[in-house]
Structures are given as C-alpha cells and as structure tokens.
Amino acid sequence: MTETRRTSLFRRLRLRLAASIGVAAAVLVGLWLQVEEARAPRDPPEVAAGEPVDLGRVEITPLALTLAPPRREGEPERLLLRARLLNLTGESQVAVFGFPPHPPALAAGGVAWPEPEITLDRDGELLVQLHPRLAERVTLAWQVPPDWQPGPVSLTFHRQTFKLRDNLYGKASWLLFQPVARMSMVPEGAP
C-alpha cells in the first residue's frame, strides 16, 4: 500500500467518523429536548384567587380560602376552599378530578393534608357529577390537623393528560397527572 492511498483512506474514515458523531449528537439533543418538553415543571407557576386553572377534564377557579368553625361540637375546624368548576369535555364527568382522583392538594409546612370533602354549594350534597357547559360552585373542605398553627398554606393543582389515541390500543385515554399550578395564601379568618 502506498503512502498516498493510506492518507486518503485515513482522511475518508475521519470524515465519516465526524459525520456519524454529528448525526448521533443531533439525534440525542433532539430526543433530550423532547424529554425536557414533556417533563413536568419542577415549580409550577403561581396562580392567584380568581384565576382559572385547566385540570384536563375540568377548569377550576379558586375563589376564597377560609378557616371555618367545626360543623359539630367535638370535631376539628375546617379549611374551606370555595371554587367554580366547569366541565371542559364533551360528556358528563363522574371522575371530576380525574381517576384516581387528584383534587387540589393542600400542604402546610411541607406536610400534605388528607383529601378534602367536595360538596355542591347549590344543595350541600357531595359532588358526584359535572355536566358540560354547566358551571357549578363547590366547596372543598379539609379537616384541620390538631397540631396545625394558622399560617400560610399551599395548594397544588394537577392536570391529567388526555390522548385521543394512546400507544397501547390507539384508543382515547386519560393518562398521567402533572402539577400545573400552585397557590400560596393565608386562609381568611385565621387569627
């Protein structure tokens, strides 16, 4: 093999190697950008009372957070979130906050509280269904833990992702939940 031929082969190999590395890098960067886009934000944006939040099936507009006295003697105090709910889908929803249910999550001092009871303001009954285009006012009630000191609390809202054709059967499915908004405030009526 002559010196010239060896140099030419080396140069061609080097060129092909550089092109392959470039293509691989472009594919990896593209994939990573897609992962970043799909990833839930670490800190969902802050919303204020009165701002609507899209939760997938419904839109919730938190209106006011208040500390209320116990319903009956001997029971703990309650934290009440008054809100407006609107069904955004084309059919009546029984799983208003998705399935499994993800109602707004309340936390105080980094400690999450158990799920709230949700009642329809119209008749005081539990919320069991929401029809399209019929907005309803509801109250979400949390029982206050005995060791809680009145102060700021945070509410995290989760949105469930809808896919018209999922990857398994190609059917319409409600999939993962992602935190989409956070609201921090001191409840009204707290001493």
Next chain:
Amino acid sequence: MIRAGSIALVLAGAALLGAMMQTAPDYNSVVQPFPNAVAAGATGEARSFRARFTGLRLADRIAFRRYGRDLVRASDGVFLIAEIEAEAIGISQRLDAVWQGASGRRYALSRRAEDIPRGLESRWFQPGLGNHAVAVFELPEDEVAGGALVLTGSFTAVFDSALHLAPPALPERQPIIRFEP
C-alpha cells in the same frame, strides 16, 4: 423489464397498505354501538330491546321523595324529563340513556335525580312486557332543541344498536315538576 415489474409491484403493495391504514376504523369507533335514528313517535328496534319516546317535559326544578326525605333540586340549566316505553327482546335487561345535545355533547342521566319513582337506572325490562320509565337529564336549555335521546342496553351495547330517538314537540318550561310514587 423484470426490474420495472418488481418496482411496480412493491409500489402497488405500499399504496394498498397505505389505503388500508387510512381507512381502517380506529379503536374509538370500533367499540361504539351502531347508531339507529328513530323518528319522533316511532318505535325503534335494536337487537336486544325496542323502545319508544313517549313524552318530554322541561322544568326549572324537580321534587321527589327519597329515603323519607323530600328533596328539591334546582339547576342553572334545565331539567329534561324523558318518558319512554320499552321492552326487552330475548333476555331481561336494563337500559342506559344519554341525551345527545344540539352541540353533540353527551349528557348522562343526572345523578342528582337518582332514585326518583320509575327512574330508568333502577328499571328492568322483560321480554314481551312493555314497561314505562323516566330519564332525567340536567343540561343547558339550548341543548334541548335539535338533540336526541340515545338508548343502549346496559351490558352489551357494543354489538347492539344505539337508538337515537327524536324528541316529540318541545313543551313549555315548568317552574317545578313533582315525581309522585
């Protein structure tokens, strides 16, 4: 010549596959019952039941008695009360109803009116025995005109028909309708 023939064969196969992929029904439409439009007042027949839309009433509020308590339900929209007559074919069964509004949105039976007398959700239909039932929906008023009552069997709707029953003439809206046992 042979090469050109092979290329043409591959292209024809690709075109055929593409056409099949484009026209194959997706999962969402495959698992739906067959829609069967029924004119107002006529009796519609599915594989497992037949039914007729006998009456329609609209009300701002409804009142009924449940577990010994008198209840009144109000709405920002309107309560639509559909009266039907139905019988099963072959085997006893229950029926499910949805109101498909003028916009195409689907309103399920109102769970705020559960356990009303003669309520559809608690009714069984027997073969050869006509039975009456009432279905209550809660919906915006502009979804009533141009809508249809969609009736399906409760258990095997996929391989059966969904009867799209056109409503009779629209009545006046009443302030309150009471359901007596």
